[in-house]
Amino acid sequence: MYSGGERFVNNRSFFSGLKAGISIAIGYFPVALTFGLLAKTTGLSIWEATAMSIFVYAGAAQYMSLTLISKGVDPILIVLNTFVVNIRHFLMTAALNEKMQSEKRWIKGIYAFGITDESFSVLATQKDKKIATPFAFGVALIAYSSWVVFTAVGHVIGANLPAFLQAAMSIALYAMFVGLLVPSMRGNRKVVMLALLAAMINGFFYWTQLLSTGWSILVATLASSIFIEIIYAKRGKNLPKGV
Numbered sequence: 001m002y003s004g005g006e007r008f009v010n011n012r013s014f015f016s017g018l019k020a021g022i023s024i025a026i027g028y029f030p031v032a033l034t035f036g037l038l039a040k041t042t043g044l045s046i047w048e049a050t051a052m053s054i055f056v057y058a059g060a061a062q063y064m065s066l067t068l069i070s071k072g073v074d075p076i077l078i079v080l081n082t083f084v085v086n087i088r089h090f091l092m093t094a095a096l097n098e099k100m101q102s103e104k105r106w107i108k109g110i111y112a113f114g115i116t117d118e119s120f121s122v123l124a125t126q127k128d129k130k131i132a133t134p135f136a137f138g139v140a141l142i143a144y145s146s147w148v149v150f151t152a153v154g155h156v157i158g159a160n161l162p163a164f165l166q167a168a169m170s171i172a173l174y175a176m177f178v179g180l181l182v183p184s185m186r187g188n189r190k191v192v193m194l195a196l197l198a199a200m201i202n203g204f205f206y207w208t209q210l211l212s213t214g215w216s217i218l219v220a221t222l223a224s225s226i227f228i229e230i231i232y233a234k235r236g237k238n239l240p241k242g243v
Contacts, residue, residue, distance in 0.1 A: 017138020024118045025146035032147045036154020042066045046155045053151040061085045068214055077214030084221050092120045101130045114140025198224035
């Protein structure tokens with residue numbers, strides 16, 4: 001049982017987390033809205049689109065899944081591709097665990113589900129020596145709610161668009177990926193090399209038909225990531241100390 005003072009501190013931490021996560025919720029508004037709209041044009045029902053945001057809750061992976069679903073890729077391959085895209089979450093939550101207050105594992109598991117690139121940034125930049133669990137729940141809850149709600153809203157908007165606009169929106173999916181990639185390529189040779197190599201490998205499998213779409217994306221992602229990391233690891237070893 002919590003004392004009155006502990007409840008007050010926990011409530012204050014929770015509402016502080018909600019306040020800190022407002023910027024994330026606002027930022028999710030256009031992205032989640034677009035996802036819901038594109039999910040509608042891909043053929044998903046409002047329940048399927050919303051369920052994906054509820055249970056997957058991973059922007060880039062969800063957008064990628066729409067492409068794979070539209071191409072009729074095997075569900076197992078979609079899950080594998082989603083796992084590869086989201087594997088960075090292992091590193092984020094492991095790093096964040098050092099800053100969180102001690103808590104039961106099942107409680108950590110709940111708020112860890114709400115860790116995204118954005119919520120990680122908010123939590124990792126907190127100046128407190130130990131981040132309170134209610135604060136983490138507040139940040140995760142408002143961001144998660146925003147993503148789920150605006151996914152459904154986007155689907156409703158998409159359902160009311162004229163048929164020719166719904167068909168045209170399929171192009172927006174590719175534009176979205178380009179919009180995410182190009183800013184990260186600026187001034188970052190590693191990202192440029194990674195993107196070009198992945199595109200070449202995927203293009204090779206696409207034109208030769210050696211692998212299906214799902215396997216092609218999976219192999220291209222893993223192979224290019226491993227190859228580029230090996231190159232940069234060797235390059236780092238060859239640099240003089242202090243460079």
